[in-house]
Amino acid sequence: MMAHEANFDGLVGPTHNYSGLSAGNIASLTNNHQVSNPKRAALQGLNKMQALANLGLIQGVIAPQMRPDIKMLRRLGFSGSDRRVLQQAAQHAPKLLTSCYSASSMWAANAATVSPSADTQDQRVHFTPANLASHFHRSIEQQTTSRILAAMFNDDNHFYHHQPLPTSEQLGDEGAANHTRFCVQHQDQGIEMFVFGRYGFDHNQPSPTRYPARQTYEASAAIARLHQLDPRHVIMVQQNPLVIDQGVFHNDVIAVGNQQTLLCHQHAFLNQANVYLQLQQKMAGNLTIIEVPNNRVSVNDAIGSYLFNSQLVTLPNGDVSLILPQQCRENSHVWQYIQQLLQAQQGINRVDLFDLNQSMQNGGGPACLRLRVVLTPQEHKAMNPAVLLTDSLFRRLQQWIHLHYRDRLVEDDLVDPALLLASQTALDELTRILKLGSVYDFQRV
Template sequence: MWQEVNFDGLVGPVHNYAGLSYGNVASASNKGLVANPLEGVLEGLEKARFLSGLGMVQGVLPPHDRPHISTLRKHGFSGSDAEILAAAWRENPALIRNVTSASTMWTANAATVSPSPDTADGRVHFTPANLAAMYHRSIEAPTTARILQAMFPEGQNFAHHAPLEGGTHMGDEGAANHNRFCAEYGEVGVALYVYGRGAFENAAELKFPGRQTREASAAVARQHATAPEKTLFARQSSRAINTGAFHNDVVAVSNRNSFFYHEHAFDSPDALEADIQNAMGDVEMQFVRVLESEVPLADAVKSYLFNSQLLSVPNRKGMTLILPREVEETASTKAYVEGLVSSGGPIGQAEILDVRQSMRNGGGPACLRLRVVLSDEELAAMGANSLLDDTLYETLKVWAKKYYRDRLMPEDLGDVKLMEESFFAMDELTQILRLGSVFDFQRG
């Protein structure tokens, strides 16, 4: 049996609104607000438990160790961790805000994953995203790689690749710009890589960065050795990027043979649909293209209509959309979803969940999860203790309430006590999840 497993990123104890992500409208507009890390992590856990309760196989991924003291050491700061943090905060608070970002909770950017039916060697392939476009995220890849290797041990079932080198020219933002189409999860699928610009072009029409390059997408596809006739590349429209769709999952989401997207998500949607259908062969695709007249692009970005999870829930007729509360609070998207689920199309259910702490920083339900298609054998071969059940859920709730604050401002990030709380929390979490020493502060 095959299933798509969603691994949700846990909101970190340093979750704050520093507004670091240029091109992410929500992040910029909420800069400086009071954050509630405890509320954020409990919202995420409740979302994961809800999906598990629907019958989905659900996992979790840990936040990273923040502040990232090893990065500060590379910048020439020395002494104890406390001395380094204090000195760096005095000298450059902006640097501290970057190395203390909790952005690792958006695990859609953690890696690109190709399931074993699609790869030449029949293993699940992982490439951690280099996230080169934004400094605060560019430091994530080494830790992400260690976590994924602990959870999916290299060998007969799983293969791991190094993050792409080449800086912003080879900018790779992970699964947020990757879709997979298939009839059933265990059958050979079609991979769609979406990019915002070419690595060596002058994308003058872009107001915000085109973070994913075509060359990076092609490199990941080569590493994973997917069949060329089953591997497609499409350009995200500059209109979508300039409106705030910094990743394609802000304007498009897929599941199996269904593709739900805004008409302005891509440069050439008609040609893209034809290419996908041709690659799918006898499997009929179901395209749900939302028109500007139905949902203005700005409303789609504001509400994160497409940054939803599109799921095949056991014992449900039609697919299910997992939507943020903001969709219900935006008139155009609320009306659209009501019509969508009653239309008799492929999407027959909609569930509204509250992930406001994440949403205010520009991450909806889809940002919070990494999708990994696994067979029963592959699921059994996993390492660590990351699959959610009632026991792990309750353990993580107790853990979060022990360490997390309910109020945090960007100016609190220089607090040595916050750093100590965070490191104690991460150390205990690695024991709960049985990950080993994946964080730099644990490795000396």
């Protein structure tokens, strides 16, 4: 039975701002306190979705979180009217306020880890929402993410939704940003590669010293068990601590893979030669590994351009494209390497460039914005069709963004209760457009 990979991109939320909340994410820290443009950010992401749909790919939409998270601010001791809660938080705990306003759910690669039915024992698609335990502003996403995914993939005969792993230092899980699946055809049983940054319990193992390693071995192993994966078709790989300390906070900042191709930096993994050997053995030699030498593209170049935070997609005509941010063209080392990569014909034969500057300035490129889900025709038919991008939905979402989003936002605006009300109004309408039901707390009172 044929299967296809679908991409589900996170819609940028109405409160997209630059608050520098993400330790280890160089772009996020560098652009702290800059003026953001939520409307432009949302339109840039939506335009990428439409372009991929026009290329013949299955493209869907993931709704953003409701921000600010007033319920969390109340849980943290602020009380009174919503206006009073915002004022108190701004006065006494401004970082808590900016955290509860974060639009970071736009990076849907962190929403969950997904295993297709071809890989799981019960032959259902398995979803485990990420607990995102390493940062407070992301750890508060998991409950709403679970509701949204359940409303999108809403047939228990085809989809299995797990709870997020317990939120703890030892079980930090950052979702699909640290997970890659290899296969010959999408419907074949694949090899699922889980990349972790450190061991949660064994502190004698190598780990970064400057920036946090967000994904633990224990979290990755738990997800593999929960998803009923055959251990013979799983590989556990440790990320190189040295590149984490240079700002490679997720594996998808230093490597990208799909089907029979892995594109990665020379310094992506610990014991990299052994990683290659294991992958080739499990793939029976049906894997093309493209290692980018450090003397051609440095780690700093990779982080600055987000070369590896690309989408590697197979188009209906068989072409394999790298979906890249325009920053790759602006970096001479990276662009020269890309041109030579295309000439080499090693399995990648085209690139498509996109302006995602609003997302990039907060540390997220094309790969961060999407969650990959492999679906059979029956599973495709069984999911909520309202979240799949069509020309009609594209136009409707364009209108929705122009109606509800601001074109300028700074941190001083976060105390404005009108922004909260505007966000509630926008997302209440969005749930009707996408037929999600009451996924937000303010809808469930």
